[in-house]
Ligand SMILES: Nc1nc2c(ncn2[C@@H]2O[C@H](COP(=O)(O)OP(=O)(O)OP(=O)(O)O)[C@@H](O)[C@H]2O)c(=O)[nH]1
């Protein structure tokens with residue numbers, strides 16, 4: 139996410155390190171680089187200029203501060219300003235109303251249907267809501283099918299009226315249907331439209347008026363940079379929407395949309411989409427995003443993800459096993475599965491402070507565990523529960539069975555050994571201490 143921008147900002151801020159004092163000259167130099175980094179990320183020229191002006195003012199007013207070195211101070215100022223630029227505080231969605239009506243708007247292919255599914259899944263699993271998805275794209279029959287597939291995947295009912303060409307009527311009927319069937323959230327997916335297409339813009343405006351949504355979300359592809367900002371303006375003029383959803387942040391996006399949209403339409407970014415799968419959705423936190431952009435990681439999100447996957451019962455069982463020295467390869471496999479459930483490896487690694495930079499040339503993908511899994515699957519149940527019985531000839535057999543080498547099997551045995559030792563050490567409050575340590579690293 140925003141690798142290029144991160145790298146350039148990092149370089150820009152490095153210039154100041156080594157200088158004892160913040161002077162007008164070195165601040166100006168650094169900020170010139172910062173501005174260039176923002177422009178390269180496709181941030182609007184005026185916004186980038188304003189940004190550096192504010193940071194400059196703040197930096198020069200603070201040269202009395204001696205507790206921080208200039209580099210750190212600048213990083214902090216830039217971080218604070220990035221946070222402000224992206225909206226400052228986290229703004230959640232309004233779930234009032236019965237039912238809550240959420241209307242999706244945006245350009246063709248921006249990710250509305252995918253995001254409708256992700257949001258439905260999020261509200262169902264994280265907020266225990268009864269959700270109804272509504273297909274209002276009357277132009278493409280395939281669109282309704284796409285939504286039905288999504289609905290089936292996440293176990294959420296989809297309301298559609300094949301043959302009805304009136305999206306206003308469909309959405310009104312859908313809300314009636316929701317009320318009659320105990321649903322408390324209605325998500326209306328609409329057809330993609332161009333802002334220049336007046337007829338289509340009138341149509342969504344009519345749907346908007348007819349259903350008075352609690353939340354109108356503007357879904358935008360973050361890869362489109364400055365264009366995204368212009369489109370946002372056009373949609374906002376017609377719909378006065380409540381929030382923005384930035385999709386495709388998993389791609390090679392430069393970041394301009396994320397950094398400019400709030401200043402232009404003065405509406406908060408509420409969610410981000412980070413992949414095609416139904417769980418690739420995150421609440422947008424400006425300050426955490428600023429941390430990530432500056433390569434400071436996002437430990438808070440990482441810990442949250444870990445906590446979401448945390449199962450007390452399982453943890454207790456595992457603890458007992460560790461205490462009795464019964465931790466085996468099946469448990470190891472379980473742990474890997476838990477990590478996998480937390481998200482894609484690339485995403486997770488990006489949340490570790492400094493890791494983005496350190497690993498920028500390393501290709502991290504979700505196949506990272508495949509070799510390990512193959513090796514463990516080639517072990518017999520007895521070998522998995524009593525790893526000490528795995529001797530040289532067994533290693534040879536396991537390597538052959540898993541299409542790996544004895545070396546790789548050895549490596550895994552070593553990793554397993556280290557992990558078992560670490561887990562034993564972490565017992566009794568050690569884990570909490572480690573979390574605190576990680577938080578302290580921010
Ligand atoms: N990598 C990635 N792909 C995404 C994301 N969100 C959507 N996509 C993909 O983008 C394409 C378009 O997504 P849709 O959800 O169909 O977009 P839409 O806005 O409903 O499109 P129309 O209904 O034609 O206007 C699909 O191939 C999605 O899988 C995301 O966050 N990351």
Ligand SMILES: [Mg+2]
Nearest residue numbers: 250251281330
């Ligand atoms: Mg669609």
